[in-house]
Amino acid sequence: MDLADALRRRRMVRNFTGEASPAGSLDRVLASAFRAPSAGNTAGLDLVVLTGPDTERYWATTFTPEGRDGFRWQGLFRAPELVVVVVDPAAYPERYGEPDKAATGLGAGTDRWPVPFWWVDAGMAVENILLAAVAEGLGACFFGLFGHEEAVRRELRVPAGRRLVGTVALGPPAPDEPGRSAGRGRPDHLHWTEWSSLGPDR
Numbered sequence: 001m002d003l004a005d006a007l008r009r010r011r012m013v014r015n016f017t018g019e020a021s022p023a024g025s026l027d028r029v030l031a032s033a034f035r036a037p038s039a040g041n042t043a044g045l046d047l048v049v050l051t052g053p054d055t056e057r058y059w060a061t062t063f064t065p066e067g068r069d070g071f072r073w074q075g076l077f078r079a080p081e082l083v084v085v086v087v088d089p090a091a092y093p094e095r096y097g098e099p100d101k102a103a104t105g106l107g108a109g110t111d112r113w114p115v116p117f118w119w120v121d122a123g124m125a126v127e128n129i130l131l132a133a134v135a136e137g138l139g140a141c142f143f144g145l146f147g148h149e150e151a152v153r154r155e156l157r158v159p160a161g162r163r164l165v166g167t168v169a170l171g172p173p174a175p176d177e178p179g180r181s182a183g184r185g186r187p188d189h190l191h192w193t194e195w196s197s198l199g200p201d202r
């Protein structure tokens with residue numbers, strides 16, 4: 001599949017057949033995350049992958065039984081693989097304190113970063129995963145941890161200091177309906193040459 005096709009086809013899939021992803025496909029999708037660009041090549045990204053019955057540990061940590069019964073996307077619980085995206089903010093000032101980056105002043109601490117590149121790196125890695133999943137014929141959905149970061153950290157033994165960004169559900173897709181937000185359309189907020197008004201609210 002070429003890139004234009006993958007970009008056009010990519011959408012969040014929230015329903016899965018429950019079958020495992022073919023091992024080779026899963027490996028390629030996961031490897032794609034580590035091919036993403038990374039600020040200063042800091043490479044402060046880790047993925048914690050839950051497969052098969054282990055995915056249940058994630059759901060039991062993030063949902064009450066009642067919350068689970070009432071959840072709109074029941075098919076998400078069938079995702080055969082869950083990939084928890086983890087970043088290491090402290091790695092970035094450390095890297096930017098090295099001689100080739102010291103002039104940036106960003107080595108002084110995470111609070112010096114006007115744009116915290118650890119979140120940017122995570123987004124780039126997640127997009128690679130989402131596009132690689134399309135290329136492999138798999139469904140994927142990125143979703144937030146909301147209030148469950150610390151509980152998931154404990155359950156998955158993620159070290160203190162790392163931040164859990166969100167989770168990608170992966171697997172062979174089953175038919176589903178688009179999410180509520182997807183219907184909002186996808187306007188191109190493009191400004192050529194300089195910022196120019198694009199309409200009443202832009």
Ligand SMILES: Cc1cc2nc3c(=O)[nH]c(=O)nc-3n(C[C@H](O)[C@H](O)[C@H](O)COP(=O)(O)O)c2cc1C
Binds near residue numbers: 013179
């Ligand atoms: C940072 C981010 C957080 C998101 N969080 C959730 C989420 O918690 N639950 C969910 O169902 N979808 C989540 N989404 C998916 C968006 O709702 C979806 O990408 C958007 O509606 C466009 O639809 P599409 O990706 O299917 O084209 C998230 C997407 C991004 C980029």
